[in-house]
Amino acid sequence: EEALLPAPQNISILSTNMKHILTWSPVIIQGETVRYSVEFQGEYERVYASESWIPISECSLITATVCNITEDISASVAYNLRVRADIGARRSEWGTLKGLFNRNTTSLTPPVMKVIADGYHLLVELEDMGPAFQFRVLCWKKGQERTMQQKVVKEVSSVVHLDTMEAGAEYCVKAQSYVEAINRNSNFSQTQCVRAQGDTSMWL
């Protein structure tokens, strides 16, 4: 009788900025192509629907050892994930994620940003991190932290106008991302400073 296929091991989730990727170690069988299938189970299924599992069609009988589960992890509850291996008619047991996964543990990074001095206008371009994200942008005149202003950016359009600068003065900006659905924010980005056009001596 053919040996049972070993179940996939080292099943884990890499979750950054609300993108959740399931990965596992390959099952190695000399001269064979191993295929994998993934299923998920939310807390609702565990508690109210007889612990049923739901297949992810995009990750059924795939040869890769990664699966993007972002679309299915769409509530802030605890999810379970499992992976199985197949070679033709041979099938492994399910390998299951160690522990449950809740999206509120995703790691959040500060947005990539570009600060622009356009004449006397202080502008910032923010990375589009997806629909779940908003941004908190702080700007101030260099050396005068008490002049710090805050702007909350809910929709990432092309450029955001932050302030009108004094001629020749230097202004600094930093930003953090915020996800309302899990009520968490990232650390602040590196501070970036730019100088307005014109000459400060004009004011002497």
Add this chain to the structure above:
Amino acid sequence: TAGNKILHFGACRVSMSMTEIRAGFTAIKANIQARDPIRTLSILSYPHSLHKLNSSDRCCITHHLFNFYVDKVFKHCKTEDSYVNRKISSIANSFLSMKRKLGQCHEQNQCVCGQESSEKFKQILANYEGLNVTSAAMKSLGELDILLDWME
């Protein structure tokens, strides 16, 4: 953004990922409503619309309705379509998350149940139990936008 909605029920504030739920429902609405042959009958809106409810009762009826969908409806909505099942799971797990938050309001007595909401909920259950369970569940799921519109 994935617009969270902060619902205010008197002293109770509940944050809801409304956009995510609506996106999930919109993706399967036509499929679900096509499975409901009796379009003239409503579970949520018969005989009166939710909009007729007294605002002080909104928290209680919302709490009841989330329990209704989680406890009774979603489990009877399994289909042969894997994509539809995934979206139903997404909505069900979001409802579960919010049912819990609303439950906290209820426990802190910030979600008073007046006679009007109790009457309305009794009517909804009667409408639901007047059909066979699968038809009732599919119809209730198909009316989710009525609930979401009323909540927004």
